[in-house]
Amino acid sequence: MMKIICGVDVSKARLDACIEPGTILASFGNDPDGIAGLAAFCRQHQAGLTVMEATGGYERQAFLLLWEAGMPCAMTNPRSVRRYAEAMGILEKTDRLDAGVIARFAHAKNLQPTPAPTPAQQRLKALVARLRQVTDDITVQKQRRACLADNAEMLASIDEVIALLKRQSRKLEGEIASMIDDDPLWAQLAGAWRSVKGVAGRTVARLMADLPEIGTYSNKAVAKLAGLAPLADDSGKRNGKRSIRGGRASVRSILFLVARTAAKYDKSLAAFRDRLLAAGKHKMTVRIALAHKLLVRLNAKAREARAQYANAT
Missing domain, CATH: 1.10.287 (Helix Hairpins)
Structure with a gap:
């Protein structure tokens, strides 16, 4: 049986909703009363998940209030939804049409709820x-x-x-x-990260705020979240150039700066950087590789700190 999903297209003033399957449409104000109406609409049609795009802030109130009302929500990337629509031959763009596309994309992607932040x-x-x-x-x-x-x-x-x-x-x-x-967990994570020379308070705060999943994901997954995982571009006999794309720019930018500083104190990071430069790698490639290596190290320390905290409690 197909899961019932409510796709929501968010704007400053309105929330356009579409229940799939069935293409049941409704529109609500982007305010507490309208969000309460959206929650009732989802319950009326037995939607198991509400999905909306990250729109730079207009979605935050709806996301949080729907969770408070007991309605599981998921966030998705607008670019991914748009490309899905184009792949399906949907070139038109209206708010109600977009809501339906979001719901169908969520079905195709099998999206899971995005936990609400504390x-x-x-x-x-x-x-x-x-x-x-x-x-x-x-x-x-x-x-x-x-x-x-x-x-x-x-x-x-x-x-x-x-x-x-x-x-x-x-x-x-x-x-x-x-x-x-x-916060006992945050304090433990901060102590673990600051054991790496070059990692200061602002870096710790940025990681906790913008990459709260660190320490709970694999190295590969957390690198993708930060946009520091080189992506394959191969076809047949061609081995394309690996490049990075997407991810959380705020995390990536701070890691670029901190990795360069950390390499001044850590001989293994410095040797890694020098080895890549000696091999003729482009400076930007070296910069990305150094930030990736630092992130992997910080992820490992976060994993250990989380385990220690769990054992202590």
Whole structure:
């Protein structure tokens, strides 16, 4: 028997839903009342799963409130859904049509529920995202300052903004550190990761916020999540060039930076890097390989820390 799935196309104001099989359509507001109506709609038609695309934030409230209402939800990649639609010959694009495509894609892919984050995980992710924004803003202001070396009035204005941003940065760092210290598992993971020279507090926070699965997945799976797994491109006798694609850019970007720093202290990482360079590998290839190797090491440490925590409790 085919599982009943409700596909939901999310926009800022609306949630367009489609139950498959049967193509039963409905539309709701993207607010608490509308989400409650969507949950009732799913229960009425005995949907076992609600699926929506990651749309940059508009889906978060619906995802969390549906889980609170006891409706299992799954998130999926919009690009994958669009390519599925094109492969099925569906070239048109409307909100209701997209909802049906999402539901049929979920059937074809046999999607499973995406666990809802805990309140602590949500807060940590929000704090880390805001810290990243503030850090980027500081960089922008410093760049502007460098272009105004002879304008005292503008320099004073920019210095005031930089001082404010630095205060916010310190406050956010303190809140993040307190959250990690107060959670026994997070504290154990942080201790394990910081045993690797070059891994500092911001790296720990980024991994916990943006890659919470670390330590529970295989090395290959976690590398795919981060977008650091070289993907095969072979056909017949042709062996194509491996490349990376997709994954979580925020995790990948911090690992690029940290791997370069860690190689200054860790002889095995430095030797690995030098061996690749000596073999004539492109610098970007070496950069990816180094970040991948560091991630595998951090994943192993996370796996050990999780096991120790489970045994202790």
